Amino acid sequence: MTIRVEAADFDPGAELAALTRGKPGIGGLVSFVGLVRDLAGETPIAALTLEHYPGMTERQLGELEAEANRRWPLDATLIIHRVGRLEPGDRIVLVAVASAHRDAAFDACRFLIDWLKTRAPFWKMEETSDGPRWVVARAEDDAAAAHWLEHTG
Amino acid sequence: MTIRVEAADFDPGAELAALTRGKPGIGGLVSFVGLVRDLAGETPIAALTLEHYPGMTERQLGELEAEANRRWPLDATLIIHRVGRLEPGDRIVLVAVASAHRDAAFDACRFLIDWLKTRAPFWKMEETSDGPRWVVARAEDDAAAAHWLEHTG
Amino acid sequence: MRLLYFAWLRAKIGIGHEEVEVPDHVRDVAGLLAWLKSRGPGYAEALADLRVVRTAVNQAYVKPDHPVGRDDEVALFPPVTGG
Protein backbone atom coordinates (compact mmCIF):
# COMPACT_ATOMS: atom_id res chain seq x y z
CA MET A 1 0.00 0.00 0.00
CA THR A 2 2.70 2.45 -1.07
CA ILE A 3 2.36 5.53 -3.28
CA ARG A 4 5.27 7.66 -4.41
CA VAL A 5 5.39 10.66 -6.77
CA GLU A 6 8.96 11.68 -7.49
CA ALA A 7 11.38 12.99 -10.08
CA ALA A 8 13.99 10.29 -9.56
CA ASP A 9 14.03 7.06 -11.54
CA PHE A 10 13.08 3.84 -9.75
CA ASP A 11 14.54 0.33 -9.85
CA PRO A 12 11.73 -2.09 -10.76
CA GLY A 13 13.64 -5.14 -9.58
CA ALA A 14 14.35 -3.67 -6.15
CA GLU A 15 10.77 -2.40 -5.82
CA LEU A 16 9.23 -5.76 -6.75
CA ALA A 17 11.56 -7.66 -4.42
CA ALA A 18 10.70 -5.32 -1.53
CA LEU A 19 6.98 -5.71 -2.22
CA THR A 20 6.94 -9.47 -1.69
CA ARG A 21 9.71 -9.84 0.89
CA GLY A 22 8.59 -11.61 4.05
CA LYS A 23 5.13 -12.38 2.66
CA PRO A 24 5.18 -16.08 1.74
CA GLY A 25 1.44 -16.17 1.08
CA ILE A 26 1.94 -14.29 -2.18
CA GLY A 27 1.56 -16.51 -5.23
CA GLY A 28 1.56 -13.94 -8.02
CA LEU A 29 3.00 -10.50 -8.64
CA VAL A 30 1.83 -8.50 -11.65
CA SER A 31 3.51 -5.27 -12.62
CA PHE A 32 3.08 -2.61 -15.27
CA VAL A 33 5.90 -0.28 -16.26
CA GLY A 34 5.01 2.65 -18.52
CA LEU A 35 7.83 4.02 -20.66
CA VAL A 36 8.31 7.18 -22.71
CA ARG A 37 7.85 6.32 -26.39
CA ASP A 38 9.92 7.98 -29.11
CA LEU A 39 6.88 8.60 -31.29
CA ALA A 40 3.45 10.11 -30.68
CA GLY A 41 1.55 8.84 -33.68
CA GLU A 42 4.12 9.67 -36.36
CA THR A 43 5.69 12.65 -34.60
CA PRO A 44 9.14 12.12 -33.08
CA ILE A 45 9.26 13.06 -29.41
CA ALA A 46 12.49 14.43 -27.93
CA ALA A 47 11.23 14.48 -24.36
CA LEU A 48 8.19 14.67 -22.11
CA THR A 49 7.64 16.93 -19.14
CA LEU A 50 5.22 15.60 -16.55
CA GLU A 51 3.38 18.05 -14.32
CA HIS A 52 1.03 17.12 -11.48
CA TYR A 53 -1.17 18.56 -8.75
CA PRO A 54 0.69 17.85 -5.50
CA GLY A 55 -1.67 16.75 -2.79
CA MET A 56 -4.54 15.81 -5.06
CA THR A 57 -2.33 13.28 -6.87
CA GLU A 58 -1.51 11.37 -3.71
CA ARG A 59 -5.11 11.61 -2.57
CA GLN A 60 -6.49 10.24 -5.85
CA LEU A 61 -3.92 7.45 -6.00
CA GLY A 62 -4.68 6.55 -2.40
CA GLU A 63 -8.38 6.29 -3.24
CA LEU A 64 -7.59 4.07 -6.25
CA GLU A 65 -5.47 1.76 -4.10
CA ALA A 66 -8.20 1.58 -1.45
CA GLU A 67 -10.76 0.74 -4.14
CA ALA A 68 -8.53 -2.01 -5.56
CA ASN A 69 -8.18 -3.48 -2.09
CA ARG A 70 -11.95 -3.43 -1.65
CA ARG A 71 -12.47 -5.23 -4.95
CA TRP A 72 -9.76 -7.90 -4.74
CA PRO A 73 -7.93 -9.81 -1.98
CA LEU A 74 -4.47 -8.24 -2.31
CA ASP A 75 -1.32 -8.72 -0.26
CA ALA A 76 0.54 -5.64 -1.46
CA THR A 77 0.21 -2.76 -3.92
CA LEU A 78 2.68 -0.18 -5.14
CA ILE A 79 2.30 2.88 -7.37
CA ILE A 80 5.29 5.01 -8.32
CA HIS A 81 4.83 7.87 -10.79
CA ARG A 82 7.62 10.15 -11.94
CA VAL A 83 7.31 13.87 -12.67
CA GLY A 84 9.59 16.32 -14.47
CA ARG A 85 11.47 15.92 -17.75
CA LEU A 86 11.81 12.41 -19.19
CA GLU A 87 13.29 11.13 -22.45
CA PRO A 88 12.30 8.24 -24.73
CA GLY A 89 12.94 4.90 -23.05
CA ASP A 90 12.71 6.42 -19.56
CA ARG A 91 10.36 4.84 -17.06
CA ILE A 92 7.26 6.92 -16.18
CA VAL A 93 5.18 4.76 -13.90
CA LEU A 94 5.25 1.46 -12.02
CA VAL A 95 2.10 -0.25 -10.79
CA ALA A 96 2.60 -3.55 -8.98
CA VAL A 97 0.11 -5.80 -7.26
CA ALA A 98 0.74 -8.98 -5.28
CA SER A 99 -1.88 -11.52 -4.32
CA ALA A 100 -2.26 -15.16 -3.41
CA HIS A 101 -3.90 -15.64 -6.81
CA ARG A 102 -2.84 -14.40 -10.22
CA ASP A 103 -6.31 -13.45 -11.45
CA ALA A 104 -6.72 -10.91 -8.66
CA ALA A 105 -3.22 -9.52 -9.26
CA PHE A 106 -3.80 -9.11 -13.01
CA ASP A 107 -7.22 -7.54 -12.61
CA ALA A 108 -6.15 -5.15 -9.86
CA CYS A 109 -2.99 -4.05 -11.70
CA ARG A 110 -4.96 -3.27 -14.84
CA PHE A 111 -7.66 -1.51 -12.85
CA LEU A 112 -5.06 0.70 -11.16
CA ILE A 113 -3.30 1.78 -14.35
CA ASP A 114 -6.60 2.28 -16.21
CA TRP A 115 -7.99 4.50 -13.48
CA LEU A 116 -4.68 6.25 -12.85
CA LYS A 117 -4.67 7.31 -16.50
CA THR A 118 -8.10 8.93 -16.25
CA ARG A 119 -8.22 10.20 -12.65
CA ALA A 120 -4.77 11.01 -11.29
CA PRO A 121 -3.92 14.67 -11.99
CA PHE A 122 -0.84 14.33 -14.18
CA TRP A 123 -0.29 16.10 -17.50
CA LYS A 124 2.29 15.46 -20.19
CA MET A 125 3.88 18.08 -22.41
CA GLU A 126 5.77 16.72 -25.40
CA GLU A 127 8.81 18.34 -26.97
CA THR A 128 8.59 17.94 -30.74
CA SER A 129 10.48 19.48 -33.66
CA ASP A 130 7.47 21.84 -34.01
CA GLY A 131 7.88 22.93 -30.41
CA PRO A 132 6.15 21.89 -27.20
CA ARG A 133 2.58 20.64 -27.11
CA TRP A 134 0.29 19.31 -24.41
CA VAL A 135 -0.83 15.71 -24.80
CA VAL A 136 -4.58 15.34 -25.36
CA ALA A 137 -6.46 12.74 -23.31
CA ARG A 138 -7.39 9.59 -25.21
CA ALA A 139 -10.98 8.42 -25.54
CA GLU A 140 -9.67 4.83 -25.28
CA ASP A 141 -8.40 5.58 -21.79
CA ASP A 142 -11.83 6.80 -20.71
CA ALA A 143 -13.36 3.64 -22.14
CA ALA A 144 -10.81 1.43 -20.38
CA ALA A 145 -11.55 3.11 -17.06
CA ALA A 146 -15.31 3.06 -17.56
CA HIS A 147 -15.14 -0.71 -18.10
CA TRP A 148 -14.38 -1.16 -14.40
CA LEU A 149 -17.58 0.60 -13.38
CA GLU A 150 -19.61 -2.32 -14.70
CA HIS A 151 -17.15 -5.08 -14.03
CA THR A 152 -15.58 -6.32 -10.86
CA GLY A 153 -13.16 -8.74 -12.48
CA MET B 1 11.26 -13.71 -27.89
CA THR B 2 13.33 -15.49 -25.26
CA ILE B 3 12.58 -18.72 -23.41
CA ARG B 4 14.69 -20.13 -20.61
CA VAL B 5 14.17 -23.18 -18.39
CA GLU B 6 16.75 -23.31 -15.63
CA ALA B 7 17.42 -24.18 -12.00
CA ALA B 8 19.04 -20.85 -11.14
CA ASP B 9 17.08 -17.90 -9.79
CA PHE B 10 16.57 -14.90 -12.07
CA ASP B 11 16.73 -11.15 -11.42
CA PRO B 12 13.41 -9.62 -12.54
CA GLY B 13 14.79 -6.08 -12.64
CA ALA B 14 17.72 -7.01 -14.87
CA GLU B 15 15.50 -9.14 -17.12
CA LEU B 16 12.90 -6.39 -17.55
CA ALA B 17 15.56 -3.76 -18.24
CA ALA B 18 17.20 -5.97 -20.87
CA LEU B 19 13.84 -6.63 -22.53
CA THR B 20 13.15 -2.98 -23.30
CA ARG B 21 16.69 -1.67 -23.78
CA GLY B 22 17.22 -0.01 -27.16
CA LYS B 23 13.54 -0.29 -28.13
CA PRO B 24 12.10 3.22 -27.67
CA GLY B 25 8.80 2.28 -29.33
CA ILE B 26 7.77 0.32 -26.24
CA GLY B 27 5.12 2.12 -24.19
CA GLY B 28 4.15 -0.59 -21.72
CA LEU B 29 5.78 -3.59 -20.09
CA VAL B 30 3.63 -6.08 -18.18
CA SER B 31 5.19 -8.84 -16.13
CA PHE B 32 3.99 -11.72 -14.03
CA VAL B 33 6.18 -13.33 -11.37
CA GLY B 34 4.94 -16.56 -9.82
CA LEU B 35 6.20 -17.36 -6.33
CA VAL B 36 6.19 -20.44 -4.12
CA ARG B 37 3.47 -20.05 -1.48
CA ASP B 38 3.88 -21.35 2.04
CA LEU B 39 0.43 -22.90 2.07
CA ALA B 40 -1.46 -25.17 -0.31
CA GLY B 41 -5.02 -24.69 0.90
CA GLU B 42 -4.38 -25.05 4.64
CA THR B 43 -1.39 -27.38 4.38
CA PRO B 44 2.02 -25.85 5.13
CA ILE B 45 4.51 -26.41 2.34
CA ALA B 46 8.20 -26.78 3.16
CA ALA B 47 9.34 -26.86 -0.47
CA LEU B 48 8.36 -27.63 -4.06
CA THR B 49 10.27 -29.70 -6.57
CA LEU B 50 9.59 -28.83 -10.18
CA GLU B 51 10.12 -31.46 -12.85
CA HIS B 52 9.74 -30.93 -16.59
CA TYR B 53 10.03 -32.64 -19.96
CA PRO B 54 13.17 -31.20 -21.55
CA GLY B 55 12.66 -30.53 -25.23
CA MET B 56 8.88 -30.55 -25.15
CA THR B 57 8.87 -27.71 -22.61
CA GLU B 58 10.86 -25.38 -24.85
CA ARG B 59 8.81 -26.43 -27.84
CA GLN B 60 5.47 -25.75 -26.12
CA LEU B 61 6.63 -22.42 -24.74
CA GLY B 62 7.92 -21.44 -28.18
CA GLU B 63 4.52 -22.21 -29.67
CA LEU B 64 2.80 -20.14 -26.98
CA GLU B 65 5.09 -17.19 -27.67
CA ALA B 66 4.48 -17.48 -31.41
CA GLU B 67 0.72 -17.56 -30.82
CA ALA B 68 0.90 -14.47 -28.59
CA ASN B 69 2.82 -12.66 -31.33
CA ARG B 70 0.18 -13.64 -33.88
CA ARG B 71 -2.61 -12.33 -31.66
CA TRP B 72 -1.07 -9.04 -30.47
CA PRO B 73 1.45 -6.51 -31.79
CA LEU B 74 4.33 -7.14 -29.37
CA ASP B 75 7.82 -5.71 -29.22
CA ALA B 76 9.35 -8.28 -26.88
CA THR B 77 8.39 -11.35 -24.87
CA LEU B 78 10.24 -13.31 -22.21
CA ILE B 79 9.45 -16.54 -20.38
CA ILE B 80 11.74 -17.90 -17.67
CA HIS B 81 10.68 -20.99 -15.71
CA ARG B 82 12.71 -22.57 -12.96
CA VAL B 83 13.02 -26.29 -12.24
CA GLY B 84 14.34 -28.20 -9.25
CA ARG B 85 13.77 -27.61 -5.56
CA LEU B 86 12.28 -24.27 -4.46
CA GLU B 87 11.19 -22.95 -1.09
CA PRO B 88 8.32 -20.61 -0.06
CA GLY B 89 8.97 -17.08 -1.33
CA ASP B 90 11.21 -18.32 -4.15
CA ARG B 91 10.46 -17.17 -7.69
CA ILE B 92 9.14 -19.91 -10.02
CA VAL B 93 8.30 -18.16 -13.27
CA LEU B 94 8.62 -14.81 -15.02
CA VAL B 95 6.47 -13.87 -18.00
CA ALA B 96 7.07 -10.41 -19.45
CA VAL B 97 5.57 -8.74 -22.50
CA ALA B 98 6.40 -5.34 -23.99
CA SER B 99 4.29 -3.50 -26.52
CA ALA B 100 3.60 -0.01 -27.78
CA HIS B 101 0.21 -0.27 -26.04
CA ARG B 102 -0.64 -1.48 -22.57
CA ASP B 103 -3.77 -3.41 -23.53
CA ALA B 104 -1.80 -5.72 -25.81
CA ALA B 105 0.89 -6.19 -23.16
CA PHE B 106 -1.66 -7.06 -20.44
CA ASP B 107 -3.64 -9.43 -22.63
CA ALA B 108 -0.59 -11.22 -24.01
CA CYS B 109 1.05 -11.61 -20.59
CA ARG B 110 -2.08 -13.14 -19.13
CA PHE B 111 -2.56 -15.36 -22.16
CA LEU B 112 1.00 -16.67 -21.82
CA ILE B 113 0.76 -17.54 -18.13
CA ASP B 114 -2.74 -19.03 -18.52
CA TRP B 115 -1.63 -21.28 -21.34
CA LEU B 116 1.72 -22.08 -19.77
CA LYS B 117 -0.13 -23.40 -16.73
CA THR B 118 -2.20 -25.82 -18.79
CA ARG B 119 0.15 -26.75 -21.66
CA ALA B 120 3.80 -26.53 -20.66
CA PRO B 121 4.99 -29.90 -19.28
CA PHE B 122 6.00 -28.96 -15.74
CA TRP B 123 4.93 -30.82 -12.60
CA LYS B 124 5.16 -29.76 -8.99
CA MET B 125 5.76 -32.05 -6.04
CA GLU B 126 5.11 -30.52 -2.62
CA GLU B 127 6.95 -31.42 0.55
CA THR B 128 4.47 -31.40 3.44
CA SER B 129 4.61 -32.66 7.02
CA ASP B 130 2.70 -35.73 5.74
CA GLY B 131 5.41 -36.38 3.17
CA PRO B 132 5.70 -35.55 -0.52
CA ARG B 133 2.67 -35.25 -2.78
CA TRP B 134 2.16 -34.33 -6.43
CA VAL B 135 0.14 -31.19 -7.07
CA VAL B 136 -3.16 -31.82 -8.84
CA ALA B 137 -4.08 -29.64 -11.82
CA ARG B 138 -6.68 -26.99 -11.07
CA ALA B 139 -9.95 -26.82 -12.99
CA GLU B 140 -9.74 -23.00 -12.76
CA ASP B 141 -6.53 -23.10 -14.77
CA ASP B 142 -8.21 -25.05 -17.55
CA ALA B 143 -11.05 -22.53 -17.54
CA ALA B 144 -8.63 -19.60 -17.67
CA ALA B 145 -6.82 -21.12 -20.64
CA ALA B 146 -10.04 -22.07 -22.44
CA HIS B 147 -11.18 -18.45 -22.20
CA TRP B 148 -8.55 -17.52 -24.79
CA LEU B 149 -9.97 -19.94 -27.33
CA GLU B 150 -13.06 -17.75 -27.69
CA HIS B 151 -11.49 -14.42 -27.02
CA THR B 152 -8.73 -12.57 -28.78
CA GLY B 153 -8.46 -9.75 -26.27
CA MET C 1 -10.45 31.46 -2.42
CA ARG C 2 -7.32 29.72 -3.61
CA LEU C 3 -7.27 28.98 -7.36
CA LEU C 4 -4.86 26.58 -9.07
CA TYR C 5 -4.31 26.13 -12.81
CA PHE C 6 -2.48 23.26 -14.49
CA ALA C 7 -1.07 22.30 -17.90
CA TRP C 8 -2.31 24.47 -20.79
CA LEU C 9 -4.79 26.24 -18.52
CA ARG C 10 -1.83 27.47 -16.49
CA ALA C 11 0.02 28.43 -19.68
CA LYS C 12 -2.93 30.39 -21.10
CA ILE C 13 -3.85 32.13 -17.85
CA GLY C 14 -0.19 32.83 -17.23
CA ILE C 15 0.00 31.90 -13.55
CA GLY C 16 -0.14 28.63 -11.62
CA HIS C 17 -2.12 29.85 -8.65
CA GLU C 18 -3.68 32.91 -7.10
CA GLU C 19 -5.77 34.01 -4.14
CA VAL C 20 -8.98 35.75 -5.21
CA GLU C 21 -11.93 37.48 -3.57
CA VAL C 22 -14.92 36.22 -5.51
CA PRO C 23 -18.11 38.30 -5.77
CA ASP C 24 -21.02 37.24 -3.58
CA HIS C 25 -23.07 36.03 -6.55
CA VAL C 26 -20.51 33.29 -7.26
CA ARG C 27 -21.96 30.29 -5.44
CA ASP C 28 -20.90 27.28 -7.47
CA VAL C 29 -18.29 26.04 -9.93
CA ALA C 30 -20.28 27.16 -12.98
CA GLY C 31 -20.61 30.64 -11.52
CA LEU C 32 -16.92 30.74 -10.70
CA LEU C 33 -15.94 29.77 -14.26
CA ALA C 34 -18.26 32.40 -15.75
CA TRP C 35 -16.77 35.08 -13.49
CA LEU C 36 -13.19 34.00 -14.25
CA LYS C 37 -13.81 34.30 -18.02
CA SER C 38 -14.56 37.98 -17.50
CA ARG C 39 -11.20 38.64 -15.84
CA GLY C 40 -9.13 38.98 -19.03
CA PRO C 41 -8.24 37.51 -22.41
CA GLY C 42 -6.01 34.76 -20.94
CA TYR C 43 -8.88 33.52 -18.76
CA ALA C 44 -11.35 33.82 -21.62
CA GLU C 45 -9.12 31.79 -23.91
CA ALA C 46 -8.34 29.14 -21.28
CA LEU C 47 -12.03 28.70 -20.46
CA ALA C 48 -13.44 29.02 -23.99
CA ASP C 49 -14.36 25.33 -24.23
CA LEU C 50 -15.51 24.03 -20.86
CA ARG C 51 -15.83 20.49 -22.23
CA VAL C 52 -12.06 20.20 -21.81
CA VAL C 53 -11.87 21.79 -18.37
CA ARG C 54 -12.01 19.65 -15.25
CA THR C 55 -12.58 21.11 -11.79
CA ALA C 56 -11.52 19.89 -8.38
CA VAL C 57 -12.66 21.49 -5.13
CA ASN C 58 -10.43 20.69 -2.17
CA GLN C 59 -8.66 18.06 -4.31
CA ALA C 60 -11.75 16.08 -5.26
CA TYR C 61 -13.40 16.08 -8.70
CA VAL C 62 -16.67 18.02 -8.78
CA LYS C 63 -19.42 18.93 -11.24
CA PRO C 64 -20.46 22.47 -12.29
CA ASP C 65 -23.21 22.68 -9.67
CA HIS C 66 -20.81 21.99 -6.79
CA PRO C 67 -20.81 24.88 -4.28
CA VAL C 68 -17.65 26.94 -3.76
CA GLY C 69 -16.77 29.22 -0.86
CA ARG C 70 -14.03 31.59 0.25
CA ASP C 71 -12.06 28.89 2.10
CA ASP C 72 -11.98 26.43 -0.76
CA GLU C 73 -9.05 25.36 -2.91
CA VAL C 74 -10.37 25.19 -6.49
CA ALA C 75 -8.24 23.72 -9.28
CA LEU C 76 -8.91 23.95 -13.04
CA PHE C 77 -7.13 21.65 -15.45
CA PRO C 78 -7.51 19.70 -18.69
CA PRO C 79 -8.37 15.98 -18.81
CA VAL C 80 -5.45 14.15 -17.25
CA THR C 81 -2.76 12.41 -19.31
CA GLY C 82 -0.49 10.62 -16.85
CA GLY C 83 0.58 6.99 -16.69
Add this chain to the structure above:
Amino acid sequence: MRLLYFAWLRAKIGIGHEEVEVPDHVRDVAGLLAWLKSRGPGYAEALADLRVVRTAVNQAYVKPDHPVGRDDEVALFPPVTGG
Protein backbone atom coordinates in the same frame (compact mmCIF):
# COMPACT_ATOMS: atom_id res chain seq x y z
CA MET D 1 9.94 -46.92 -29.38
CA ARG D 2 11.18 -44.54 -26.74
CA LEU D 3 8.85 -44.11 -23.77
CA LEU D 4 9.07 -41.35 -21.19
CA TYR D 5 7.20 -41.10 -17.87
CA PHE D 6 6.87 -38.01 -15.69
CA ALA D 7 5.71 -37.03 -12.21
CA TRP D 8 3.62 -39.67 -10.41
CA LEU D 9 3.49 -41.84 -13.55
CA ARG D 10 7.29 -42.08 -13.35
CA ALA D 11 7.09 -42.78 -9.61
CA LYS D 12 4.50 -45.56 -10.02
CA ILE D 13 6.14 -47.18 -13.03
CA GLY D 14 9.49 -46.85 -11.33
CA ILE D 15 11.56 -45.59 -14.27
CA GLY D 16 11.75 -42.31 -16.18
CA HIS D 17 12.28 -43.75 -19.64
CA GLU D 18 12.76 -46.97 -21.52
CA GLU D 19 13.18 -48.32 -25.04
CA VAL D 20 10.55 -50.93 -25.91
CA GLU D 21 9.68 -53.22 -28.81
CA VAL D 22 5.91 -52.95 -29.10
CA PRO D 23 3.84 -55.80 -30.57
CA ASP D 24 2.64 -55.32 -34.14
CA HIS D 25 -1.00 -54.94 -33.05
CA VAL D 26 -0.16 -51.70 -31.22
CA ARG D 27 -0.97 -49.05 -33.79
CA ASP D 28 -2.15 -46.03 -31.81
CA VAL D 29 -1.90 -44.37 -28.39
CA ALA D 30 -4.94 -46.23 -27.02
CA GLY D 31 -3.42 -49.55 -28.08
CA LEU D 32 -0.08 -48.62 -26.56
CA LEU D 33 -1.67 -47.73 -23.21
CA ALA D 34 -3.64 -50.99 -23.15
CA TRP D 35 -0.48 -52.98 -23.86
CA LEU D 36 1.54 -51.09 -21.24
CA LYS D 37 -1.07 -51.85 -18.56
CA SER D 38 -0.38 -55.56 -19.08
CA ARG D 39 3.33 -55.18 -18.39
CA GLY D 40 3.13 -55.25 -14.60
CA PRO D 41 1.48 -53.89 -11.46
CA GLY D 42 3.34 -50.54 -11.58
CA TYR D 43 2.10 -49.90 -15.11
CA ALA D 44 -1.41 -51.07 -14.23
CA GLU D 45 -1.54 -48.75 -11.25
CA ALA D 46 -0.10 -45.76 -13.14
CA LEU D 47 -2.56 -46.21 -16.01
CA ALA D 48 -5.63 -47.20 -13.96
CA ASP D 49 -7.43 -43.90 -14.61
CA LEU D 50 -6.67 -42.65 -18.11
CA ARG D 51 -8.64 -39.44 -17.50
CA VAL D 52 -5.58 -38.15 -15.66
CA VAL D 53 -2.99 -39.34 -18.18
CA ARG D 54 -1.82 -37.05 -20.97
CA THR D 55 0.12 -38.30 -23.97
CA ALA D 56 2.63 -36.56 -26.21
CA VAL D 57 4.06 -38.12 -29.36
CA ASN D 58 7.30 -36.53 -30.49
CA GLN D 59 6.75 -33.72 -27.97
CA ALA D 60 3.28 -32.70 -29.18
CA TYR D 61 0.01 -33.42 -27.37
CA VAL D 62 -2.06 -36.14 -29.06
CA LYS D 63 -5.38 -37.93 -28.60
CA PRO D 64 -5.87 -41.69 -28.06
CA ASP D 65 -6.40 -42.39 -31.77
CA HIS D 66 -3.05 -40.85 -32.75
CA PRO D 67 -0.83 -43.43 -34.53
CA VAL D 68 2.43 -44.54 -32.91
CA GLY D 69 5.40 -46.26 -34.56
CA ARG D 70 8.77 -47.73 -33.64
CA ASP D 71 10.69 -44.48 -34.21
CA ASP D 72 8.42 -42.34 -32.07
CA GLU D 73 9.13 -40.73 -28.71
CA VAL D 74 5.99 -41.21 -26.61
CA ALA D 75 5.61 -39.48 -23.25
CA LEU D 76 2.97 -40.20 -20.59
CA PHE D 77 2.31 -37.75 -17.80
CA PRO D 78 -0.38 -36.23 -15.56
CA PRO D 79 -2.07 -32.90 -16.28
CA VAL D 80 0.60 -30.24 -15.99
CA THR D 81 1.01 -28.04 -12.90
CA GLY D 82 3.72 -25.51 -13.72
CA GLY D 83 3.72 -21.73 -13.54
